[in-house]
Amino acid sequence: MIANGKNYLEDLANYIYDFCGIDYKNNLNNLKMKIEARIKELGLSIWEYFGYIKMEPEELDVLIELITVNETYFFREENLLEEFKNSILPEYINSAGNNVRIWSAACSTGEEPYTIGMLIEDSGLFNGREVQIIATDINKKVLEKAQKGLYKKNSLSFRRTPKDIYDKFFIDHGEYYKVRDEIIKMVEFKRINLLDNELEMKIGKCDIIFCRNVLIYFDELAIRKIINDFYRILNPGGYLLLGHAESITGVHSGFEVIHKPSVFYYRRKG
Structure with a gap:
């Protein structure tokens, strides 16, 4: 044996x-x-x-x-986040009174969905409007950490965090920084397997999907399934934001590529 x-x-x-x-x-x-x-x-x-x-x-x-690989940090890939805040978010200000739903897929220990929440709050575009952030991962342990919103001060989670963000969105908590409650309340954490055949039912319709630096761990067959599900989950005209080294060109014809000087991302046609 x-x-x-x-x-x-x-x-x-x-x-x-x-x-x-x-x-x-x-x-x-x-x-x-x-x-x-x-x-x-x-x-x-x-x-x-x-x-x-x-x-x-x-x-x-x-x-x-x-x-599973769980390396992440706050404000990762700043150029894409700036594009999200300055170009994508403003499109949803007058969206017929509907809530904006954003999915952070494979969120790991929570830095990404909390960053999204901070950017939304900082934009000032949605005062009095509910924005729902769904954050999911397959790893139960990292989700438990994410829900607490506690991060060691000397951890790599803060390697690219702008200085003005600490006072705005974190509370000093001894050896840790704690994400402020108003940001934590914006995020709903769920345990989700991206290959789940009932993914659309469990997530619901979304306007924006973040799935950064995740597809690199899957083969072509799995990527096609995941992208097909993303397409069904996104509302027409919704956005898919991947990592800077990831591309779905040739995987699904239902997405158009948005090219900007320092970033590119995808928009569901229609």
């Missing part, structure tokens, strides 16, 4: 792919590195661990925590 450990690692990679679309099938050594400390802690071999996950559903949560 031990000699066939690679086969069981392949089985585990396929299991992960089928569950959430994260592709380790061609990167087994990386997968092995991420799980070997946990396997050692449990006193199991790879083939035993694969069976253990199926017998103990809570272990799947642990596995997801081990294999």
